[in-house]
Every structure is written in structure tokens, then in C-alpha cells.
Amino acid sequence: xxxxxxxxxxxxxxxxxxxxxxxxxxxxxxxxxxxxxxxxxxxxxxxxxxxxxxxxxxxxxxxxxxxxxxxxxxxxxxxxxxxxxxxxxxxxxxxxxxxx
Amino acid sequence: xxxxxxxxxxxxxxxxxxxxxxxxxxxxxxxxxxxxxxxxxxxxxxxxxxxxxxxxxxxxxxxxxxxxxxxxxxxxxxxxxxxxxxxxxxxxxxxxxxxx
DNA sequence: TTGGCATATTCCTGTCAAGGCATATCATGC
DNA sequence: GCATGATATGCCTTGACAGGAATATGCCAA
Numbered sequence: 001x002x003x004x005x006x007x008x009x010x011x012x013x014x015x016x017x018x019x020x021x022x023x024x025x026x027x028x029x030x031x032x033x034x035x036x037x038x039x040x041x042x043x044x045x046x047x048x049x050x051x052x053x054x055x056x057x058x059x060x061x062x063x064x065x066x067x068x069x070x071x072x073x074x075x076x077x078x079x080x081x082x083x084x085x086x087x088x089x090x091x092x093x094x095x096x097x098x099x100x
Numbered sequence: 101x102x103x104x105x106x107x108x109x110x111x112x113x114x115x116x117x118x119x120x121x122x123x124x125x126x127x128x129x130x131x132x133x134x135x136x137x138x139x140x141x142x143x144x145x146x147x148x149x150x151x152x153x154x155x156x157x158x159x160x161x162x163x164x165x166x167x168x169x170x171x172x173x174x175x176x177x178x179x180x181x182x183x184x185x186x187x188x189x190x191x192x193x194x195x196x197x198x199x200x
Numbered sequence: 201t202t203g204g205c206a207t208a209t210t211c212c213t214g215t216c217a218a219g220g221c222a223t224a225t226c227a228t229g230c
Numbered sequence: 231g232c233a234t235g236a237t238a239t240g241c242c243t244t245g246a247c248a249g250g251a252a253t254a255t256g257c258c259a260a
Contacts, residue, residue, distance in 0.1 A: 001217095008108040009218085020180060026237060039219065041238055046217095060227045060236050068184035075182070078175055080120060084168035085175075109248085126207060139249065141208055146247095160206050160257045202260090209254065217246085224239065230232085 003070035006050035012043050016066060023065040103170035106150035112143050116152060116166060123165040
């Protein structure tokens with residue numbers, strides 16, 4: 001599954017957001033998300049397949065961490081579009097929300 | 101449909117890429133993509149619903165153009181992750197700085 | 201108003217992925 | 231080895247969505 005598709009699911013974006021705090025065991029994610037354990041496990045599998053997270057085995061636990069590579073690729077994908085909202089800012093006078 | 105989901109379909113990203121060249125009638129997109137006309141029309145509808153394109157009526161034609169607003173939001177969504185690939189360049193695995 | 205071109209919509213069907221539940225695997229401590 | 235906790239996997243059902251073909255709508259010209 002490509003990273004665009006992997007990111008299409010809200011709960012998977014929530015997982016990534018949680019992993020910004022650093023490496024975490026799967027159980028911590030289950031607790032934080034208040035989602036069924038098998039569901040989280042399956043979403044983690046998708047994120048792994050898309051290269052968005054890495055897993056490290058620590059005894060009985062799996063420690064998940066963010067792998068930013070596909071996000072950097074997404075950033076790259078956005079590049080040719082940036083001129084468009086830069087233009088919009090100039091032309092329409094800064095009513096694009098920059099505080100968010 | 102949210103923009104993440106809208107962007108998950110490759111042909112829709114192709115449409116956006118074509119629209120970087122500027123406003124174009126639906127028919128030009130059909131030709132460029134070599135896809136069935138109803139298919140392109142339906143994908144344009146999804147892109148419209150997600151706010152990624154605007155449409156302007158010109159006689160019998162519909163002229164589509166890029167609306168960068170959701171892409172700017174995506175750029176914003178990426179922001180808290182940028183530190184991660186910046187860090188990766190500096191020092192591997194050093195995610196201790198919680199800048200967010 | 202009729203015909204023709206451009207585009208949208210509808211219906212149908214197949215596929216793929218998510219959710220829920222049960223169960224399997226794996227490592228650890230006793 | 232056995233029980234236990236942590237995590238993954240399998241099966242099943244359901245719903246969402248894409249593709250294709252046919253048709254509808256809308257606009258214009260003659």
C-alpha cells in the first residue's frame with residue numbers, strides 16, 4: 001500500500017501523531033487511541049508496509065517509531081504545488097490562514 | 101470526502117498535476133489521461149467535493165483549475181513532522197527534542 | 201426546434217479494505 | 231514446561247468506492 005493510501009485513514013494519522021512523541025510500545029498506542037487491540041495492530045501493519053513506521057522488538061513488546069522517509073517524499077510531491085498558494089497569498093492579500 | 105482520501109487515487113493526482121499547467125476543460129483532461137470520459141468526470145467531482153479543484157462554466161465546457169487550499173493544509177499537516185527528517189540528516193535516531 | 205458536441209449522472213458489478221471477534225504466536229517469569 | 235501478558239493473525243461480514251456501459255443534461259448553432 002502506498003503512503004497516500006496509508007495516510008487516508010484517520011486513525012493511522014493519529015498513530016503517526018502519537019509517535020511524534022517518540023518510540024512507543026503497541027499497547028501504549030492501543031490505550032491512547034481507545035481502539036481495539038487487533039485494529040491497532042492491523043493499522044500498524046499497514047503503516048509498516050508503507051514504510052511510515054519501524055518496529056523494534058524489546059522482549060515481549062514491539063516498540064514502534066516514526067520513519068519520516070515517506071513523509072519527506074510527500075513533502076517533495078507537494079513542492080511543485082507550493083507556487084500556487086504562494087501566488088494566492090500575493091494576489092489575494094494574505095487571507096490564507098497562517099496561524100494554524 | 102477529505103483531501104487525504106481524494107489524493108489516495110493515482111488518477112486524481114494525475115489530474116492535479118495536469119492542472120498545474122493552468123485551467124483546462126474536462127475534455128482536455130480526458131484526452132491527456134486516456135481514460136473514459138465518465139471516469140474522469142466522476143474523479144473531478146470527487147476533487148471538487150474535496151475542494152482541490154474549482155470549476156468555471158464556459159459555454160458548453162467546464163473549465164477546471166487547481167484550488168491549492170487543501171494542499172496548503174496538507175503542507176501544514178506535515179509541519180510537525182519536518183523536524184524528523186531534518187534530525188535524520190543531523191543525527192540518526194535522535195528524537196529526544198520535543199519541539200512540539 | 202432539432203441536431204450535435206461536451207459533460208454529468210445513473211445503474212450495476214466486482215473488489216478491496218475496515219471492524220469485530222476469536223484465536224494464534226511469542227517472550228518472560230515461575 | 232506452564233501460565234501470563236503483549237501482540238499478531240485469520241475469518242467473516244459489511245460498506246465504500248472504482249470501473250464500465252448506457253443514458254441524461256446542458257449549451258450552442260443553424
